[in-house]
Amino acid sequence: EAEVAQSPRYKITEKSQAVAFWCDPISGHATLYWYRQILGQGPELLVQFQDESVVDDSQLPKDRFSAERLKGVDSTLKIQPAELGDSAMYLCASSFGTGYEQYFGPGTRLTVT
Amino acid sequence: DAKTTQPTSMDCAEGRAANLPCNHSTISGNEYVYWYRQIHSQGPQYIIHGLKNNETNEMASLIITEDRKSSTLILPHATLRDTAVYYCIVRSSNNNDMRFGAGTRLTVKP
Numbered sequence: 001e002a003e004v005a006q007s008p009r010y011k012i013t014e015k016s017q018a019v020a021f022w023c024d025p026i027s028g029h030a031t032l033y034w035y036r037q038i039l040g041q042g043p044e045l046l047v048q049f050q051d052e053s054v055v056d057d058s059q060l061p062k063d064r065f066s067a068e069r070l071k072g073v074d075s076t077l078k079i080q081p082a083e084l085g086d087s088a089m090y091l092c093a094s095s096f097g098t099g100y101e102q103y104f105g106p107g108t109r110l111t112v113t
Numbered sequence: 114d115a116k117t118t119q120p121t122s123m124d125c126a127e128g129r130a131a132n133l134p135c136n137h138s139t140i141s142g143n144e145y146v147y148w149y150r151q152i153h154s155q156g157p158q159y160i161i162h163g164l165k166n167n168e169t170n171e172m173a174s175l176i177i178t179e180d181r182k183s184s185t186l187i188l189p190h191a192t193l194r195d196t197a198v199y200y201c202i203v204r205s206s207n208n209n210d211m212r213f214g215a216g217t218r219l220t221v222k223p
Binding site: 033 | 147154155156157158159162200205206207208209210211212213214215216
């Protein structure tokens with residue numbers, strides 16, 4: 001069964017450092033999402049791509065976060081500089097298109113010290 | 114999108130049916146009910162979704178009331194591996210906006 005791949009699974013970084021996460025969606029899925037999940041809460045959408053275009057980044061803290069999906073396949077989410085409050089699980093999901101169910105990867109757990 | 118209300122936690126005995134309720138009294142006519150679950154330290158897993166008819170798949174059944182203001186996810190024979198947080202989400206068919214709440218923490222006990 002096809003799965004969404006994410007790496008790394010765990011990342012520890014010091015505050016003010018840069019950090020990047022990678023996601024490879026299910027083949028053929030045009031829509032890709034990045035979510036952030038703080039411990040004890042549900043995931044919150046950060047950014048959504050349709051192919052290589054951003055269609056929703058209203059919740060992305062653009063002063064420090066950036067996301068790209070250059071060829072419309074895999075994607076990278078970057079934080080620079082990291083802050084203590086960024087400690088969370090970062091989840092990637094993909095779907096065939098608008099209105100289809102989303103499939104999630106295993107996530108990257110970020111700890112900022 | 115309509116908001117949902119779920120109990121914070123529930124217990125279920127292994128082998129018994131787990132019935133997880135969800136209230137979505139402000140649901141609109143074009144909004145679907147989706148269920149996901151999240152096992153500890155993993156990403157959320159899609160379970161099932163429906164519009165107004167009851168749905169069943171290999172994982173669960175979804176019962177939606179006639180007025181669509183509430184629904185119940187049924188795991189017919191719960192196992193220890195079904196212990197997870199279950200999220201009920203209401204979502205329009207023409208957008209991808211999924212608002213996760215806090216969900217219901219289901220604990221299946223031996």
